[in-house]
Amino acid sequence: MELTVRQQKILAAVVELYIATGEPVGSKSLCETLDFNVSSATVRNEMSNLSDRGLLEQPHTSAGRVPTEKGYRVYIDRLMKRPGITGEEKRYIDSLILPSAYDPEKLLDGVAKVLASMTKFAAVSTTPSGESAVIRAVQLVQTSRRTAMVILMTSAGTMKSRVFHCDFDITPEILRVFFRMINEKLIGVPVASITPAYIQSLAASMGDMAIMISSALMAVAGAAQESMQSEVCLNGEINLLFYPEFGQEELRRIMDFLSRPSELCRLLSQPNNKVRVILGQESRRPELRDSSVIVSRYSIGSRDAGAIAIIGPMRMNYGRIISRVEYLSGSVGRMLTELMNME
Template sequence: MALDDRKLLVLATIVEEYIRSGEPVGSKTILNSSKINVSSATVRNDMAALEKMGLLEQPHTSAGRIPTYLGYRLYIERLMRPYVLSAKEKHEIDEQLTRNGITAENVVDNAVQVLSDLTQLTVVNTNNMPHFSVITRVEVIPAGRRLYALLIITSSGSIKNKICRLEFDLTNEQLGFFAEFVNKNLKGINIDELTPAMLQNLAIALGSYMISLSPLLYAVYELSEEFSHDNVNIRGEQRLLEAGSMDSVEIVRFLNEKQELARLLSEAFSGIKVIFGKENETFSITNSSMVVSPYRIGEAQGGSLGIIGPLRLDYAKVIPYMQYFSDSVTKMLSDILHEEHETK
């Protein structure tokens, strides 16, 4: 069955009215809300045809129609009129992305929070920042009897810390030696380069200090591993639970599966991708959708932003917001990387 211009307009009107009201859409609403100049019977015939094509469904016998995920897909790809962000909106977003200082970590963290606040939806992020970050400083601070606080600071602005309990107290001379040793050997090293083999070589290089200081050295390695694996950030989780149209057990299970979430986000290699819960086994929240977009650092993929919400999402507004955020994050991170290379 052919999809002529009138049927496409009927579908677009139903999608937009349903997104606005949350109520099934009937022929009278379509005639009042669009430029279609035909009888109610003709519109109802078009609705029935769209239902046969799997683009609409009728939730109740006497009710109007609502879009299926296939109807939303067609709307997004062919019929949607994207919202245009004003120059003022873009300026305000850029200002919020750089609050608390222009570092890679701040830009990405701010993007996740601001996007969630703007859309009032759940936002997730996964990033490859460890691949681009180098260690800028390692500190060890006495924190009590046989307790030492270890801190690693990276070029992206990330800080990780760990409390280490040793079997004996360290002297000031030992602490001074360790601080000088690790900073001399690790400063400027990429997080990914700190491998078990490198750790073993460094332990041997400690010489007579190996027995007393190797536990701290191993703790440095453990912290570097945290940088590599702790790369999924979620904001606004409660907004999914408050939506009401999705199963709360499915939501909690999905958000707790960080590895699956990271894999789903990493599937967005270029451009905006819209995923529906019904068509993706990994994204297992019924009646939901996810809008994903990658951002880059220079020529390499830096990570992905994802907006999770109900199937009834204002795609015409959410997608342009997502596009602008990913473009701005890409520009800012690439500028930061360029500046770091210029200062080396």
């Protein structure tokens, strides 16, 4: 059976009051915030009904009520009002991240910082993934008598560098030869296929040069490897210490989870349009049993590229936070698209 309008209003009021105060809300105090006049007894009946449906629960018999996960879900999906975000705020946000928009990694790191300080939760962002990219160019630059740097550029717009060392003096001549051989063999090759074995066979195919060029090739392989992994930027974990709903044990579990980039990445990887809210158990991760995660994936051009997210207690101002995460994700996408389409 569907919720009546009055029940919806009461559920929303409970959620909002609980978010605001952190105390279980009782029938009497709730009455005062409602925009229609009924007695506390009536409200009690309705609340009891909402409890039966699994939308509210009581910490103990004689306490007020608290939203359940399901209650939050209904609130977020159907009842919540989403306050817009003002133009001024948008400009402010953009002004904070713009200075680091010249480099994807710096940008996403900056975004995590901004997000953490704006929301007072822990913030995560992932740099654009380059798994399906191919090598666009490899540059070589001498850095000292016996060292040089390879700079790998990929179709995903990432750029990674690596220094290598030779046992002989590097001349411009040698560098030119290296450059020609490497680019000849590697342009258009997917970075994912640059395995140690591949590099070995490649070196072998170069005859006399094999030994000389191998350290350069190893450097290319290292850079390719690095270009594939999307880095995870984490910020504001400290903020979580301020929420009384998280005890020591709780915090440890969450922090431990946050320190495992690969799992974090997996959690954020599910595609979503605009914003996704993952409430407690929905994450299927015991560590996040009492937390909620707000994720938004960003795109470069029209290609899904990475994610930004915040993690905090289930009791948070969803409307406010979602707007901000959504806006920030759009901004990041726009800036990166511009950065990579510069050519």
